[in-house]
Amino acid sequence: MKLHEIELFSKDPDDARSFYSNTLGLKLQVNEAQLKVFDAGVTGVELNISNHYPSAKVSLSFLVKDVVAFVNTMKEKKIELGEPYNSHLGLKAVTLTDNDGCRIVIHSPTEESPQWLQNMV
Numbered sequence: 001m002k003l004h005e006i007e008l009f010s011k012d013p014d015d016a017r018s019f020y021s022n023t024l025g026l027k028l029q030v031n032e033a034q035l036k037v038f039d040a041g042v043t044g045v046e047l048n049i050s051n052h053y054p055s056a057k058v059s060l061s062f063l064v065k066d067v068v069a070f071v072n073t074m075k076e077k078k079i080e081l082g083e084p085y086n087s088h089l090g091l092k093a094v095t096l097t098d099n100d101g102c103r104i105v106i107h108s109p110t111e112e113s114p115q116w117l118q119n120m121v
Contacts, residue, residue, distance in 0.1 A: 001070075002120065004063040004107060006040070007048040011055040020049065044120050059103040065121045067092045067108035089113050 010016040017036040020026045026047065030037035036049040044063075053059070064070045067084050071094050074081055079096065087093035087105075090112030095105050109118040 001106075002063045003045055003060065004120070005037075005046040005048050005061040007050060007052075007059040007061065009053045009055050009057045009059070010049050010051060013049050013051055016049040020047070053103070057103070059105060061105040061107055063117075063121050064106055064108050067094055067106055070094065070106050070108075089117055091117070 008016070013034060013036050017028065017031065020036070020038055021028050026038040026040075028036060029039055029046070034051050038047040038049075040047040071081065071084060074096070081094055081096035084092050084094045087107060090110045091107040092110055093105055093107045095103065098104055109121060111118075
């Protein structure tokens with residue numbers, strides 16, 4: 001499993017983009033209305049800013065080779081989690097929370113994912 005992204009939720013992604021780009025100097029890679037993606041300075045790790053969830057919340061995303069196998073392993077360990085779903089960039093994903101309620105997303109690339117993402121696992 002590899003850390004793939006840290007997502008910060010913001011009520012105003014454009015304002016956050018300005019701060020992380022202009023103030024901190026991070027390189028903007030994706031600039032969509034509801035999603036800003038920055039090079040986090042670590043190969044294979046992104047810093048995302050979005051308004052997908054309430055502001056001031058954080059989500060960690062990890063990449064695995066096979067999200068279905070991950071789900072099966074978690075079920076064997078009696079960990080409650082949802083069923084895999086289709087996510088952005090052709091990723092298959094499942095979401096769970098840690099003991100403190102932090103959102104954790106596990107992704108695996110599919111054939112529809114960009115090659116650079118498939119190469120990460």
